[in-house]
Amino acid sequence: MTEYGRGPGSEPWHPEDPLYGDGGWEGQQGHAGHQPAYGGQPQHQYPQEPQQEQYGDWNDGRPQPYDQQQYQQSYDQEQYAGQGQQQYVPPNQQAYHEGAWDGTGTHAHVPYAADPGDPYGQQAAAYGAEQPDFYGTPDAYPPPEPPARRRAEPEPEAEQPRPDWDPGPDQGEHAFFAGGGTDDEDDEPEGRGDRRGRGGKGAKGSKGKKGRNGCACLVVLLVFGGGLGGVAYFGYQFYQDRFGTAPDYAGDGNGDEVTVVIPKGAGGYVIGQKLKEAGVVQSVDAFVSAQQSNPEGKTIQDGVYTLQKQMSAASAVELMLSDKSRSNLIIAEGTRNTAVYTLIDKRLGVSAGTTAAVAKKDYKSLGLPAWALGRPNLKDPLEGFLYPSSYPVAKGQKPEAVLRGMVSRANDKYEELGLRKTAESLGLDGPWELLTVASLVQAEGTSHDDFRKMAEVVYNRLKPGNPQTNGMIEFDSTYNYVKNQSKIDLTLSELRKYDNPYNTYYYKGLPPGPIDNPGEEALKGALDPTSDGWYYFISLDGKTSKFTKTLAQHEELVKEFNASRNKD
Numbered sequence: 001m002t003e004y005g006r007g008p009g010s011e012p013w014h015p016e017d018p019l020y021g022d023g024g025w026e027g028q029q030g031h032a033g034h035q036p037a038y039g040g041q042p043q044h045q046y047p048q049e050p051q052q053e054q055y056g057d058w059n060d061g062r063p064q065p066y067d068q069q070q071y072q073q074s075y076d077q078e079q080y081a082g083q084g085q086q087q088y089v090p091p092n093q094q095a096y097h098e099g100a101w102d103g104t105g106t107h108a109h110v111p112y113a114a115d116p117g118d119p120y121g122q123q124a125a126a127y128g129a130e131q132p133d134f135y136g137t138p139d140a141y142p143p144p145e146p147p148a149r150r151r152a153e154p155e156p157e158a159e160q161p162r163p164d165w166d167p168g169p170d171q172g173e174h175a176f177f178a179g180g181g182t183d184d185e186d187d188e189p190e191g192r193g194d195r196r197g198r199g200g201k202g203a204k205g206s207k208g209k210k211g212r213n214g215c216a217c218l219v220v221l222l223v224f225g226g227g228l229g230g231v232a233y234f235g236y237q238f239y240q241d242r243f244g245t246a247p248d249y250a251g252d253g254n255g256d257e258v259t260v261v262i263p264k265g266a267g268g269y270v271i272g273q274k275l276k277e278a279g280v281v282q283s284v285d286a287f288v289s290a291q292q293s294n295p296e297g298k299t300i301q302d303g304v305y306t307l308q309k310q311m312s313a314a315s316a317v318e319l320m321l322s323d324k325s326r327s328n329l330i331i332a333e334g335t336r337n338t339a340v341y342t343l344i345d346k347r348l349g350v351s352a353g354t355t356a357a358v359a360k361k362d363y364k365s366l367g368l369p370a371w372a373l374g375r376p377n378l379k380d381p382l383e384g385f386l387y388p389s390s391y392p393v394a395k396g397q398k399p400e401a402v403l404r405g406m407v408s409r410a411n412d413k414y415e416e417l418g419l420r421k422t423a424e425s426l427g428l429d430g431p432w433e434l435l436t437v438a439s440l441v442q443a444e445g446t447s448h449d450d451f452r453k454m455a456e457v458v459y460n461r462l463k464p465g466n467p468q469t470n471g472m473i474e475f476d477s478t479y480n481y482v483k484n485q486s487k488i489d490l491t492l493s494e495l496r497k498y499d500n501p502y503n504t505y506y507y508k509g510l511p512p513g514p515i516d517n518p519g520e521e522a523l524k525g526a527l528d529p530t531s532d533g534w535y536y537f538i539s540l541d542g543k544t545s546k547f548t549k550t551l552a553q554h555e556e557l558v559k560e561f562n563a564s565r566n567k568d
Contacts, residue, residue, distance in 0.1 A: 246285035252315045253280075253308025259327070261392040264302040264409075268292070271300060275316060279309040286313040296321050303328035304392040329393040331386060331406070333519030334442045338484060340386045340517070344402050347393045355399040362400055367407040371420070371431055377501045377512040379482065384435050384514030385410045413520065422527050426459065432513070434526060439514035442522035443477035444537070450545050451525025456534050457547070458526075462509065468535045468551060473504040481515035540564060 260278045262271055272287035281287045290313035291297035297317055305325045307316060319325045329347050331340055341356040348355075359366075363381045364373065372385065382403070387410035393402050414420075419431035428434050437458050445454040461469045479495055480486055482502040495505040502511040518526075534547040536554035540561050548554045 246289060247283045248286035249282045249310045249312050251310075251312060253311040256309045257306055258309055259394045260305045260307055261394055262300070262302045262305065263392070266302060268297075275307070278307070280307045280311050281313050281316055282310075283313075287316065290314040290317045294318070294321070301390070302392060303390050304394045326390075327394075328390040329402075330390050331388045331517065333388045333522065334516045335386075335388060336481065336484075336516050337380045337383050337386055340406075344393060344399060347395075348397060348399060348402070349395045350399065355403070358399045359403060366400065366404050367411065369411055369414075375432065375513055379502065379513070381513075382407070384439055384517055386517050387413055388517050388519045410517075413523075417520075417523055417527060419523075419527075426527075426529075427462075433510055435518070435523075436510050436514050438518040438523045438526035439516045440473070440475055440477065440510075441525050442518035443481075443516055444475060444545075445522065445525065446539070446543055446545060448521050448525065451522050452528060452530045453532070453534050453547050454537065454545070455526045455529035456531065457537055459529055460533070460535050466535070471508040473508075473510065475504050478502050478504040478511050478515055481511075 258278050258280065260274055260280060262274060266274070268288040268291045269284055271291075272281065272284035275281045275287055276284055291300070293314070294317050300317070300320050304327045305320055306327050307319060307325055311319070329343060331343070337359070338356070341359065342352070344355040345352055359380070359382050366382070368381070368385060372381070375381070386403070386406040389406075389409055391402065391405060391409075414431065414435070419434050423429070423431050423434040426434065428437070437455060440458055441451050441454045445451045458473060460466060461473050462471065464471045474495075476488075476490055476495070479490065479498060479500075479502070482498075482500045492505075495503070497506075499506055501507060502515065504511060532547075533549045536548045536551065536557075537545045538554065538557045538561055539545045540557070546557055548557060
């Protein structure tokens with residue numbers, strides 16, 4: 001038997017079945033009182049294998065007869081006329097087109113009534129209207145059940161082309177967001193639903209598909225929703241970073257003072273980061289924006305600043321540009337190391353002598369250049385290398401860190417000015433002697449013009465055969481250095497009796513090393529001296545110096561100076 005010919009089980013055909021034996025089309029016509037369906041109008045017939053018992057009888061128990069030959073001719077004329085196409089007949093139905101088996105070795109025509117679901121189809125055909133094709137597509141196969149056993153079906157949607165092969169109960173394609181197997185069952189014809197039911201997998205498979213599809217939908221929605229949330233978050237962050245207003249405090253601070261050290265060469269972002277870390281400003285971007293908006297914002301220098309926490313960026317910039325916030329350690333030109341050490345101790349809040357002890361013990365590890373090491377008879381190896389400038393020194397720092405920063409600044413300046421390149425052209429033994437000359441110029445001079453002339457005085461006196469001093473420098477500042485004092489009233493007898501390498505009244509030539517920390521102007525004066533023949537100088541008012549070329553001229557100026565002092 002074919003798939004659609006029988007129900008489950010092995011029960012034989014019942015003799016009372018209207019399709020059994022010779023009870024075919026002719027036999028059915030013999031039933032008294034039975035009229036053809038739809039008023040005897042010719043109907044399209046679809047060849048079908050014998051129905052199962054469950055189909056039962058229609059109406060009064062008698063099958064509805066119609067002429068199969070008439071159906072075949074009408075069907076061929078309407079569906080294939082002029083198309084040159086061949087009707088597709090499933091292999092298991094071929095025998096029923098030729099004639100159903102009657103159990104006696106002959107074939108009998110198998111009658112089926114028209115589709116009861118369209119009771120008006122034949123009436124429309126009777127009036128010449130074009131009839132819908134119920135049997136030209138696979139959707140019409142197998143034929144509908146009798147009305148008594150037919151289940152109510154939803155209104156059919158527009159038919160979609162179906163493949164001309166049977167994919168099987170579990171091979172059909174589902175839309176990704178379909179509701180599961182239930183919808184698939186509704187879309188298939190009843191015959192196929194019965195077939196799947198017979199396999200025992202229809203309900204279970206559909207439920208499984210629905211569960212899997214539901215989980216898949218949930219996973220996709222979660223992933224898709226999470227992706228959208230991530231895109232929205234990062235998009236907002238990108239907008240805030242590029243176009244949003246930077247976070248900023250309001251006002252001039254909360255009254256809580258804090259010290260901030262700004263390193264040398266720091267730009268806006270570095271300064272802003274230091275201020276943010278100290279709690280002064282709320283964001284780096286706010287500070288940079290305020291700095292760029294201020295006409296003098298780019299002139300913020302390195303150093304120590306006393307500010308308040310939670311200041312607006314604009315107020316922080318304004319305060320840093322004023323002298324009120326700066327608390328740097330200022331080293332003046334010509335300051336000796338002993339005075340520098342005292343200043344550092346006070347700024348760091350350490351006991352007196354702490355920095356001097358570190359300098360004496362660790363001077364070799366503080367960054368001195370090679371040409372400054374190994375010098376004999378030095379009072380302080382770091383003299384001349386604590387370069388005059390502004391330094392960010394605050395409590396909490398170590399003395400060695402402060403000293404190392406000063407030495408580094410000196411090395412940079414000396415390299416910038418070219419001490420090593422110029423020393424030989426001036427008749428000096430390397431940059432060390434040039435630095436020593438600059439320290440003498442710094443101690444005796446008062447202005448840039450003084451520095452150049454003062455440098456010439458030193459170079460002229462250093463000449464061994466000069467007729468004025470015979471190689472003696474005779475600067476009072478060298479004696480005062482070794483005595484750690486700054487006196488003016490010194491007698492020649494006192495000066496010439498004191499035996500010390502730094503005393504230029506006692507020893508010829510330069511002292512062992514620098515006697516102070518010269519500034520840039522004194523260094524430039526030592527690098528570029530005048531050439532006017534100066535040998536002597538004197539300051540009459542303590543502010544300006546007068547220079548002479550001979551000892552006689554110098555003695556006249558000394559008398560003038562003494563006379564002015566006696567009047568006072």
